[in-house]
Amino acid sequence: MKFGSKMKGATFIEIDYALWWKKSGALLNKLIPFARVTARSVATKVLERVEYHTPETWEGRTDIKDLWEMSHKKLKTREEFIIKNLYPDQQIIIWFEEGTKAHDIYPKNSPWLHFNLRGTDKWIRTDHVSHPGTVAHEMIGKSEREMQPVIDSYVRKTFAQAQKIMDMGR
Numbered sequence: 762m763k764f765g766s767k768m769k770g771a772t773f774i775e776i777d778y779a780l781w782w783k784k785s786g787a788l789l790n791k792l793i794p795f796a797r798v799t800a801r802s803v804a805t806k807v808l809e810r811v812e813y814h815t816p817e818t819w820e821g822r823t824d825i826k827d828l829w830e831m832s833h834k835k836l837k838t839r840e841e842f843i844i845k846n847l848y849p850d851q852q853i854i855i856w857f858e859e860g861t862k863a864h865d866i867y868p869k870n871s872p873w874l875h876f877n878l879r880g881t882d883k884w885i886r887t888d889h890v891s892h893p894g895t896v897a898h899e900m901i902g903k904s905e906r907e908m909q910p911v912i913d914s915y916v917r918k919t920f921a922q923a924q925k926i927m928d929m930g931r
Contacts, residue, residue: 770854771845772811772901774804774912795922797840799915804831804842806911810904811844816857823848825857844901860897866890 808831815826828847834840846854867889868874875886 770851770858770901771843772807772905773844774800774807774842775839791926792919792923796919799919800840800842801833803908803912803915804833804844807904807908808844810907811900814898814900814903816898825854856895857898858900858902861892861895863894864892866892 808829812826812829815829817826818824825846825848829844830847831842831844833842848854866874873886873888874890875884877884
């Protein structure tokens with residue numbers, strides 16, 4: 762079972778049966794259902810942790826916390842559970858994950874930036890903004906670190922189940 766960041770702003774859990782088929786023959790057919798339930802359980806827990814670590818967005822913006830999704834792909838010799846956020850601008854998810862350094866923001870399609878000062882009725886018009894940067898929330902990173910011991914435990918349980926089956930001579 763593999764676990765980690767496959768692409769920026771997403772994480773995955775993968776079970777690859779190819780090596781198991783070479784090493785275990787008929788035993789694999791008994792272990793696959795157990796491994797599938799285990800992987801789905803781990804993926805569901807990772808999704809819960811990612812949602813937990815996602816900050817609330819401010820008023821008037823789409824809440825990225827509610828846009829996490831887990832997809833499941835079943836291929837011939839492996840299965841994947843991919844957890845990603847469906848927010849239309851994926852760069853924002855990466856900024857939330859990794860944070861940003863202090864930077865200046867300039868208008869692109871007009872001579873002015875025009876925006877509402879958060880929490881007030883006051884509108885601002887300026888030629889640039891000095892942004893102080895964004896704190897890294899590590900929604901995926903924290904979740905992966907927290908879940909690694911759980912995954913290790915599930916893998917040990919899978920091998921213990923295999924040992925039981927072999928000991929029973931099935």
